[in-house]
Amino acid sequence: MSADAQRxxxxxxxxxxxxxxxxxxxxxxxxxxxSADAATTFTAEDVIHFLRERRDQGTPAWKRxxxxxxxxxxxxxxxxxxxxxxxxxxxxMRDIVRTEQxxxxxxxAIEESHRPIPSNEPDAIQKFRKSMRATGLSLGTEKxxxxxxxxxxxxxxxxxxxxxxxxxxRDVEDHLSNLAVDGNVAASTQNQAFHALLxxxxxxxxxxLGRIEAIRATGGSYVPTVLDxxxxxSVLAGLRGVYAAIGLxxxxxxxxxxxxxxxxxxxxxxxxxxxxxxxxxxxGSRLVPMPERLVAxxxxxxxxxxxxxLRRRRRLWVGRxxxxxxxxxxxxxxxxxLLPLVLLFQLG
Numbered sequence: 001m002s003a004d005a006q007r008x009x010x011x012x013x014x015x016x017x018x019x020x021x022x023x024x025x026x027x028x029x030x031x032x033x034x035s036a037d038a039a040t041t042f043t044a045e046d047v048i049h050f051l052r053e054r055r056d057q058g059t060p061a062w063k064r065x066x067x068x069x070x071x072x073x074x075x076x077x078x079x080x081x082x083x084x085x086x087x088x089x090x091x092x093m094r095d096i097v098r099t100e101q102x103x104x105x106x107x108x109a110i111e112e113s114h115r116p117i118p119s120n121e122p123d124a125i126q127k128f129r130k131s132m133r134a135t136g137l138s139l140g141t142e143k144x145x146x147x148x149x150x151x152x153x154x155x156x157x158x159x160x161x162x163x164x165x166x167x168x169x170r171d172v173e174d175h176l177s178n179l180a181v182d183g184n185v186a187a188s189t190q191n192q193a194f195h196a197l198l199x200x201x202x203x204x205x206x207x208x209l210g211r212i213e214a215i216r217a218t219g220g221s222y223v224p225t226v227l228d229x230x231x232x233x234s235v236l237a238g239l240r241g242v243y244a245a246i247g248l249x250x251x252x253x254x255x256x257x258x259x260x261x262x263x264x265x266x267x268x269x270x271x272x273x274x275x276x277x278x279x280x281x282x283x284g285s286r287l288v289p290m291p292e293r294l295v296a297x298x299x300x301x302x303x304x305x306x307x308x309x310l311r312r313r314r315r316l317w318v319g320r321x322x323x324x325x326x327x328x329x330x331x332x333x334x335x336x337x338l339l340p341l342v343l344l345f346q347l348g
Contacts, residue, residue: 016266018078021074022074025070027050028047031053032050041079042071047086047089048089051064051067060100062279064096065097071086094136123161124161124164127161128200144192145192149196149197152175152193156171161204169210176194176214177215179193180216187216245294246260249263253288256280259280268290273290274288
């Protein structure tokens with residue numbers, strides 16, 4: 001194994017997580033001037049004070065989320081204690097991370113994603129919003145589900161939460177059938193209305209919706225275009241460099257394009273031949289097997305990292321030298337233009 005490969009060789013996921021858990025615990029202890037002993041206990045208020053200092057120092061939200069996760073892991077696996085008091089902090093920080101990501105990609109503003117629940121809405125809608133936010137559903141899903149629930153309440157003339165005591169699965173079935181027959185909606189619209197009512201029955205009413213046999217909306221048939229093995233091999237053979245690695249990840253691991261673009265070097269576990277995907281859909285993480293061709297590109301990854309660092313240093317050095325040289329050339333050029341004019345003015 002080369003020197004670069006030994007330097008960047010990755011530990012197992014558990015060892016790596018415990019390593020960072022110890023790092024964040026020592027930083028927490030140094031912040032509060034404690035002894036960095038494993039028996040030193042800390043509370044949620046201590047973590048909040050530490051996170052506020054990191055926020056004031058410009059630490060991004062995703063890294064502050066890693067701090068909370070590391071301290072929870074330290075509490076559970078090193079101190080062998082309960083870490084449920086840190087769970088609300090992790091949920092709140094996930095919301096902050098989500099809003100920062102939406103702001104970067106041009107999504108809803110922070111004020112919109114954290115807007116208060118309107119007090120003039122029916123109590124059923126308010127409780128439904130609170131339940132969905134507690135489970136971590138996205139803002140778009142919340143808006144769509146609330147819209148479907150309001151349509152159901154308007155059709156059944158429901159005003160408050162107590163009116164749902166007389167609502168059964170037969171009412172839900174009739175509503176979905178009316179959408180397909182009278183509303184002439186698409187199949188996806190009917191499915192969304194069903195899932196909205198199912199979520200409301202599960203989270204708010206705490207009741208089983210039962211078996212729904214509504215008239216299904218028919219959608220147009222769609223025949224997907226699927227590449228055969230030879231065509232996929234031809235496409236991957238035409239990719240080079242980073243694009244080839246991304247293509248192998250998409251085809252060999254079943255990743256989404258956004259997951260492949262957010263992948264970091266620390267997520268590649270060559271020892272166990274697996275890849276850790278963080279902050280995926282529904283804010284989850286999962287492990288996927290590493291393709292054999294990507295394992296064969298291990299040396300290429302190290303060469304790419306080493307070459308990129310060398311090119312970065314070279315650009316910095318050349319940039320500084322060229323910056324000084326360009327400034328000197330500019331001064332000489334301006335002096336060469338002005339000198340004849342000055343002499344002409346004096347002699348004239």
